[in-house]
Amino acid sequence: GAVVSQHPSRVICKSGTSVKIECRSLDFQATTMFWYRQFPKQSLMLMATSNEGSKATYEQGVEKDKFLINHASLTLSTLTVTSAHPEDSSFYICSARDVSFQAFFGQGTRLTVV
Amino acid sequence: DAKTTQPPSMDCAEGRAANLPCNHSTISGNEYVYWYRQIHSQGPQYIIHGLKNNETNEMASLIITEDRKSSTLILPHATLRDTAVYYCIVRAGMDSSYKLIFGSGTRLLVRP
Numbered sequence: 001g002a003v004v005s006q007h008p009s010r011v012i013c014k015s016g017t018s019v020k021i022e023c024r025s026l027d028f029q030a031t032t033m034f035w036y037r038q039f040p041k042q043s044l045m046l047m048a049t050s051n052e053g054s055k056a057t058y059e060q061g062v063e064k065d066k067f068l069i070n071h072a073s074l075t076l077s078t079l080t081v082t083s084a085h086p087e088d089s090s091f092y093i094c095s096a097r098d099v100s101f102q103a104f105f106g107q108g109t110r111l112t113v114v
Numbered sequence: 115d116a117k118t119t120q121p122p123s124m125d126c127a128e129g130r131a132a133n134l135p136c137n138h139s140t141i142s143g144n145e146y147v148y149w150y151r152q153i154h155s156q157g158p159q160y161i162i163h164g165l166k167n168n169e170t171n172e173m174a175s176l177i178i179t180e181d182r183k184s185s186t187l188i189l190p191h192a193t194l195r196d197t198a199v200y201y202c203i204v205r206a207g208m209d210s211s212y213k214l215i216f217g218s219g220t221r222l223l224v225r226p
Contacts, residue, residue, distance in 0.1 A: 043219060
């Protein structure tokens with residue numbers, strides 16, 4: 001199957017700082033990418049849908065100024081957690097959709113805010 | 115969006131078949147059933163999907179009832195590495211705009 005790479009896999013940051021997470025589709029072009037968040041022992045929660053060259057669409061209850069999404073190319077989307085706080089600590093997962101509308105997931109990024 | 119219902123947990127013995135049920139009684143005629151699994155601290159892995167016919171690939175088989183209100187994922191010979199959370203998802207939206215909404219899934223434990 002197609003490969004989606006996320007970087008970094010783990011990050012620890014201080015409260016109040018911003019963190020950027022990258023999501024790349026390595027062997028296919030992805031016009032649409034998705035960002036999820038997962039708390040311990042819970043399911044994945046869709047945060048936003050990102051389309052190349054346009055603004056992301058956020059799910060209800062997700063702060064767009066807090067979680068900045070950029071999808072500048074067909075192979076790269078970034079999620080920036082701004083002014084991070086301990087409650088933002090979570091497992092963030094991206095997904096990229098190929099031309100057959102199949103979705104492939106990255107390996108996830110564990111964010112810890114101290 | 116059609117919702118799915120899965121048992122929270124199941125277990126099976128290594129080498130035996132694992133049959134994971136999913137109820138999606140409100141599914142629409144053009145909605146696909148997808149199965150993903152998530153091994154601890156990793157991203158979800160695609161397993162299989164189908165519309166109305168039964169499907170089989172190298173990982174699993176998907177049996178969809180004739181009325182499409184439920185389906186079963188079958189892992190024919192479960193191994194310890196199949197221990198994971200399995201998610202049954204009904205694809206929401208038209209082809210170009212669909213998004214995958216995850217339910218709570220079934221935690222499968224494969225016993226030695």
